[in-house]
Amino acid sequence: MLKDIIENNQNYQPGLSIDCVIFGFHDNQLKVLLNKIPDSLQCSLPGGFIPIDQDIDTAAVTVLNTRTGVEGVFLRQFATFGKIKRNDQHFGKAILERLNIDEEKGKWLTQRFVTIGYYALVDFLKIIPNPVNKYEVAEWIDHKEVPELILDHKEILDKALDTLRIELNLMPVGYNLLPEKFTIPELQKLYETILDKKLDRRNFLRKITNIGILTKLDEKKSNVAHKAPNLYSFDKEKYDEVLKNGLNQGW
Amino acid sequence: MLKDIIENNQNYQPGLSIDCVIFGFHDNQLKVLLNKIPDSLQCSLPGGFIPIDQDIDTAAVTVLNTRTGVEGVFLRQFATFGKIKRNDQHFGKAILERLNIDEEKGKWLTQRFVTIGYYALVDFLKIIPNPVNKYEVAEWIDHKEVPELILDHKEILDKALDTLRIELNLMPVGYNLLPEKFTIPELQKLYETILDKKLDRRNFLRKITNIGILTKLDEKKSNVAHKAPNLYSFDKEKYDEVLKNGLNQGW
DNA sequence: ACAAAAGTGTTTGGCGTACACCCATGA
DNA sequence: TCATGGGTGTACGCCAAACACTTTTGT
Numbered sequence: 001m002l003k004d005i006i007e008n009n010q011n012y013q014p015g016l017s018i019d020c021v022i023f024g025f026h027d028n029q030l031k032v033l034l035n036k037i038p039d040s041l042q043c044s045l046p047g048g049f050i051p052i053d054q055d056i057d058t059a060a061v062t063v064l065n066t067r068t069g070v071e072g073v074f075l076r077q078f079a080t081f082g083k084i085k086r087n088d089q090h091f092g093k094a095i096l097e098r099l100n101i102d103e104e105k106g107k108w109l110t111q112r113f114v115t116i117g118y119y120a121l122v123d124f125l126k127i128i129p130n131p132v133n134k135y136e137v138a139e140w141i142d143h144k145e146v147p148e149l150i151l152d153h154k155e156i157l158d159k160a161l162d163t164l165r166i167e168l169n170l171m172p173v174g175y176n177l178l179p180e181k182f183t184i185p186e187l188q189k190l191y192e193t194i195l196d197k198k199l200d201r202r203n204f205l206r207k208i209t210n211i212g213i214l215t216k217l218d219e220k221k222s223n224v225a226h227k228a229p230n231l232y233s234f235d236k237e238k239y240d241e242v243l244k245n246g247l248n249q250g251w
Numbered sequence: 252m253l254k255d256i257i258e259n260n261q262n263y264q265p266g267l268s269i270d271c272v273i274f275g276f277h278d279n280q281l282k283v284l285l286n287k288i289p290d291s292l293q294c295s296l297p298g299g300f301i302p303i304d305q306d307i308d309t310a311a312v313t314v315l316n317t318r319t320g321v322e323g324v325f326l327r328q329f330a331t332f333g334k335i336k337r338n339d340q341h342f343g344k345a346i347l348e349r350l351n352i353d354e355e356k357g358k359w360l361t362q363r364f365v366t367i368g369y370y371a372l373v374d375f376l377k378i379i380p381n382p383v384n385k386y387e388v389a390e391w392i393d394h395k396e397v398p399e400l401i402l403d404h405k406e407i408l409d410k411a412l413d414t415l416r417i418e419l420n421l422m423p424v425g426y427n428l429l430p431e432k433f434t435i436p437e438l439q440k441l442y443e444t445i446l447d448k449k450l451d452r453r454n455f456l457r458k459i460t461n462i463g464i465l466t467k468l469d470e471k472k473s474n475v476a477h478k479a480p481n482l483y484s485f486d487k488e489k490y491d492e493v494l495k496n497g498l499n500q501g502w
Numbered sequence: 503a504c505a506a507a508a509g510t511g512t513t514t515g516g517c518g519t520a521c522a523c524c525c526a527t528g529a
Numbered sequence: 530t531c532a533t534g535g536g537t538g539t540a541c542g543c544c545a546a547a548c549a550c551t552t553t554t555g556t
Contacts, residue, residue: 014265016365052363056333080331080367082307112303114267114367116331166421169501185508195502201508203545210544226507227553248499250420251446436535452535454519461517477534478526 001066001133003099005049009108012049017115018056019047019153020064020075021160024124024140025177028186030193031124031140032157034149035067038137044150045157046138047115060118068138069130073176075118078163079156082114086152119160121176164194170246172213175234183221183229184208211247213239252317252384254350256300260359263300268366269307270298270404271315271326272411275375275391276428279437281444282375282391283408285400286318289388295401296408297389298366311369319389320381324427326369329414330407333365337403370411372427415445421497423464426485434472434480435459462498464490 005012022033034043046067050059060075092110096103103110129138141147146157167173173194174187188204208214215235220228256263273284285294297318301310311326343361347354354361380389392398397408418424424445425438439455459465466486471479 013363013365016267050333050365053335055335056331056365059333077331080307080328082301082310082367084304084306112264114264114301114307116333169499170417183508191502199502200546200548202510203547205509207545224507225555226505227509229508248420248501250499251442251450434535451518451520453521453537456536458518475534476528477532478536480535 001135002095003101006099006101006106006109011052013052013059014108015111015113017047017049017113018060018063019045019115019117019156020060020067021045021117021119021157022064022068022070022073022127023119023121023143023160023164023177024127025190025193026124026140028189028193030143032143032146033068033070033122033127033129033138034141034146035131036137036139037135042150043141043147045153047153056116060116064118064120066132067136069132070122070127073120073122075120078117078119079159080114080116081152081156083152084112086115087113088151091151115156117156117160119163121164121173123176123179125179161194168194169248171243172211172239172247175236175239181217181219181231181233183231185229187232211242213242252386253346254352257350257352257357257360262303264303264310265359266362266364268298268300268364269311269314270296270366270368270407271311271318272296272329272368272370272408273315273319273321273324273378274370274372274394274411274415274428275378276441276444277375277391279440279444281394281441283394283397284319284321284378284380284389285392285397286382287388287390288386293401294392294398294404296404307367311367315369315371317383318387320383321373321378324371324373326371329368329370330410331365331367332403332407332410334403335363337366338364339402342402366407368407368411370414372415372424374427374430376430412445419445420499422494423462423490423498426487426490432468432470432482432484434482436480438483462493464493 024031024033033046035046036043046064048063048066050056051062054062057075057077060077061073064070064073064075089110092106093103096106096109124140129140131138143161146154148154149157164173168191174182174190177190178186184205185201187208188199188201191204192199213235214232217231217233219231221231222228275282275284284297286297287294297315299314299317301307302313305313308326308328311328312324315321315324315326340361343357344354347357347360375391380391382389394412397405399405400408415424419442425441428441429437435456436452438459439450439452442455443450464486465483468482468484470482472482473479
């Protein structure tokens with residue numbers, strides 16, 4: 001796969017890559033989708049190269065699909081990373097050695113690379129990680145337990161989370177992260193997990209319902225300990241409207 | 252200049268450029284710093300290429316300085332643009348013809364380019380546009396009167412302004428855009444210009460003073476028509492503090 | 503019956519909105 | 530003296546923070 005790309009590198013944008021940060025939510029935990037190369041101890045964000053005939057936004061979708069099998073998600077660009085030392089020679093040469101590519105041919109890979117970061121929020125249960133490339137695996141990792149990542153991928157992940165925290169104040173979040181029917185406490189847990197702080201139940205309820213994007217269903221969650229919580233769903237139409245117009249106008 | 256770069260293109264990151272959107276404020280108008288090539292009718296954002304041995308953030312400073320003479324401003328990355336059709340072949344070939352470079356040698360320039368956008372807010376009066384390259388000029392243009400720009404530079408400019416509008420709700424703005432001493436009406440005009448809408452005088456005063464970043468000076472503006480307005484300055488320490496912590500916490 | 507989690511208020515203070523009035527200055 | 534722009538103040542309403550009580554459910 002990677003070998004194909006290096007050998008046909010004229011079909012790819014030189015010195016530029018894409019890395020994706022995919023967030024999911026499950027068991028009240030924020031999850032991140034990571035790639036693992038079985039014979040390597042290190043994990044990485046799902047990333048890849050930009051076909052020379054694709055818009056970068058399209059390439060991001062292509063890249064994500066190739067590395068994880070994930071389809072049809074809306075990827076949002078959040079930053080571009082281009083420190084000189086972000087990809088060290090060592091790393092590239094190790095790959096060339098593993099792939100049995102000689103140094104001259106592999107120069108394309110060991111050149112200085114800049115990477116564009118994209119992120120997305122997805123429904124954990126609908127996503128079945130399944131990379132096209134069978135030599136690696138993609139799996140969900142609790143963001144509190146993310147191991148050491150290659151290159152500057154940890155920095156990219158942190159920046160994505162920072163962006164997500166800011167976006168939380170500008171637009172509603174949850175449509176893609178929660179199942180169709182959910183409870184307010186679940187939604188609150190999502191917010192608390194992203195923000196990494198506790199919120200007041202009662203104030204949260206009022207604030208979130210005031211936005212006007214929730215529909216209270218005539219149904220309660222069953223088979224749960226304690227009092228059964230109400231189920232809600234998003235009013236997609238109003239949700240999208242708020243997405244467009246934003247939340248806090250400020251000025 | 253550009254010819255040097257093309258002929259020494261191994262010293263530059265291939266297929267990747269930087270474009271800068273520099274905002275200033277003068278005569279109650281939002282200004283944008285643009286480059287003009289005398290024998291061309293078109294204007295452009297000050298942009299350029301990335302030295303292979305510089306971080307992209309550093310390269311942005313280098314690029315801006317080369318094209319405009321502007322020094323020591325804090326450039327903020329806001330987006331990366333990479334549509335396939337953003338730089339058409341036509342445009343690149345016209346440049347090669349003008350510079351008398353043959354097509355083979357100029358392939359570096361006509362390849363597909365992705366560009367990283369940076370923006371900055373600067374003190375209009377302290378900036379003297381003076382490009383290193385004497386074959387072009389840099390000048391301030393009222394943002395309401397920006398002419399047609401090359402390639403997708405208009406789109407980049409619009410995106411920078413959108414970003415600025417959002418940032419206005421997250422952090423104070425004005426330190427770099429106004430002279431040391433200024434009046435509240437002046438600051439309000441700045442906000443109104445950026446947001447492109449009218450604000451209430453009295454409410455603006457309360458809101459902006461409540462932030463706690465202004466110092467009321469024991470001085471009034473002289474030689475003005477009508478009642479002399481009070482002068483204010485920014486309390487740099489508190490200003491920087493708010494810059495770090497942000498304004499609307501939201502959740 | 504008890505603990506744990508969920509639903510439903512209430513009070514308080516601050517902030518945003520929408521106003522009205524007075525003051526200073528140049529024409 | 531009058532129009533214009535600047536400074537100051539107030540009343541209303543909403544929203545956010547802090548907090549208490551009731552309801553439901555499994556054990």
